[in-house]
Amino acid sequence: MSQVAYLPPAGKREQTKVANRLAILDAAREVFGELGYDVCTVRDIIRRTGLASGTFYNYYKSKDEVFDALADEGARRFKPILKALHARADDDFEGYLRAAVSAYFEFIAHEQESWRLQRPPGETIPHARTTPEIAAVFEEVRSVMAEGMERGNAPRVDLDYLAAACIALAREVGDKMLERRPVDTAAATDFCVKLILGGVPSLPRLED
Amino acid sequence: MSQVAYLPPAGKREQTKVANRLAILDAAREVFGELGYDVCTVRDIIRRTGLASGTFYNYYKSKDEVFDALADEGARRFKPILKALHARADDDFEGYLRAAVSAYFEFIAHEQESWRLQRPPGETIPHARTTPEIAAVFEEVRSVMAEGMERGNAPRVDLDYLAAACIALAREVGDKMLERRPVDTAAATDFCVKLILGGVPSLPRLED
Amino acid sequence: MSQVAYLPPAGKREQTKVANRLAILDAAREVFGELGYDVCTVRDIIRRTGLASGTFYNYYKSKDEVFDALADEGARRFKPILKALHARADDDFEGYLRAAVSAYFEFIAHEQESWRLQRPPGETIPHARTTPEIAAVFEEVRSVMAEGMERGNAPRVDLDYLAAACIALAREVGDKMLERRPVDTAAATDFCVKLILGGVPSLPRLED
Amino acid sequence: MSQVAYLPPAGKREQTKVANRLAILDAAREVFGELGYDVCTVRDIIRRTGLASGTFYNYYKSKDEVFDALADEGARRFKPILKALHARADDDFEGYLRAAVSAYFEFIAHEQESWRLQRPPGETIPHARTTPEIAAVFEEVRSVMAEGMERGNAPRVDLDYLAAACIALAREVGDKMLERRPVDTAAATDFCVKLILGGVPSLPRLED
């Protein structure tokens, strides 16, 4: 728990500001993870920072805004990875999918180290919302698939359903993965990718 | 005076009671679906029934209790269907899976008629926790899979992941399905079943 | 607990009505005693009768009304005794006071047999209101004192204070008395009467 | 006006906090007195302070807690006085009793200035449970009596009854006193003390 406010590190006001912003973000990540977005209160968040409740509002206008900021921060870290993969996807859809899914699993595995570990095991983790990083995967995956279909590298199937299916898979299998010890991202990736790639050829083709 | 009271619960009073209990249950199902369990309030539920706030407490002690009742009811409605399917599943895993997924899609398609239509279009529906109905279907699916694996009718794969994957798929594809007009449960079922059945043979086998 | 409603004794509607009225009164006496007037609910009362909640209102308009009815009933039983004592009070103030106080203590001792006994011992008994029987004592005692003072049989002291003091004494000592086992009305009476009679001569005289 | 700070917590904030805590305590004392503990609501209390409803809970968790705080505060204010009186009571039981009763009457006379005056006249004041202040005074009185009896300075009488009698007297005579104009605490004190001291020698002695 970072008690930044009480340790203005080197006399720099700016440093404190940045540190407080991060402290709130960290605390929010923890609390959202522990209690769930809906259930947790702003006080739960701020209590963990050691800051005063009013201070929260110097940085974020509301609980929603921290949530978004948290998501943005996640997306900022995650999106470049995906873009890079996309760039060298070429015709290797499998390679791309594997890399993307793997990146996502690595991402959440790393995320959880900051907070999910200290949760009572077996407790269900409410899956609050579609976070931006997930949305990013979704869009990327979807566009790669669309591209592949157009180029004739992939069968023409229901893209909406397929993209939804992929994102769903990644999310749920990801959650399960995090419940296990040790967290094995490779196995989870393998599972997802094989299920998708194995299943796609069987999917009903679109007529048009 | 006629002491007719005990056996025939067919008076108007009894009817109203049953109807109210169902009304609350229905409203709760809707509201849980629309707002999510955590966010919705007892008032949200009762408002939708047209009953008075106090009336809620004549039937259920709390939001939690309705949720449990809902789970019971969902299970009561689904389980027999699934059990029946299960009974004649034999070695026809595909037939069984198809029937189960189809039952789920029919269920949610029917559900939405009661409420999703009257919602302002375009309004985002914050997602939906795992409802008791979903849990019931998939517990069944899971046990059938386990059975199949034990009998050697299905490859030995990571059952937890597979069950999670199936739930995820049904849920997300189901959501997408509901956004389309007309709602085509057959197509959605076909999509899910084929993806799963097609993908399963490719899944990594468990060693043990 | 009288379950009168389910045993219409001899076909007489009137009997049931009277019996129900009494059942409610008895239940109210019990519940007021056990929980206190303010805390107990109409449901607490009616539950004990075995009647339906709505039935309460066929007999009494409100909780207040039962309370008053209860008090009236007490007064009806108590007042005649006092009047009789007064009639033969003559100049024997001590005899009168002793008889009056004794009558009051006997009254409450008898009352409590119906309900106060079953209370957890040591629990404080909230002293809800000045009941009519108490008011009756008050008025009687006051008028006898006034008479005595006018006739010159008693010193002219502050009558309001004295009457208040007497009533207070009877009430509080009475409560204490009821907490003891066995309930000794004679001792309590002796205590009160001696305190009052012993104290009165010392009281400051009024000038007028 | 000078900042006469007694101790470090002299900020405006601290002052407000202390003032609010007292305001709630005062309001509670009034409301408990006027309506009785059971009947009054937290709203009744907070309404009288002019604070917002939520503010109550910044200071006390519940109505019960204010009551306890009130008891503490009452005891804190009274006990020293009584202890001091007690200390120099020696064999002067009369002096002590007079001082104690007088302190109580002064207290309630002062209390009523803050609220009873502004009440609609003639409105009946439903009586008043034993307040913590009363309990404090009389616990002291009781222990002094016990001491006196043990030292042989007072006759061995029924102490429970005597204490109850004193409480009752002070309470009822106190109520009457407050109804008169001008409020004459000296006269009321004189009345009570003389009645008690005059009466005690007549009381039946305990055998043991």
Added chain:
DNA sequence: AATGAATGAGAATTCATTCAT
């Protein structure tokens, strides 16, 4: 900026009373 008490809208719940049966 930081603080943390005050605010008050809103949630859950209770219960006296009504009313259809």
Added chain:
DNA sequence: AATGAATGAATTCTCATTCAT
């Protein structure tokens, strides 16, 4: 009459947000 479910006002309490210091 008796019944007991329905009603809704009233109550307790929470918590996001504001604001004086």
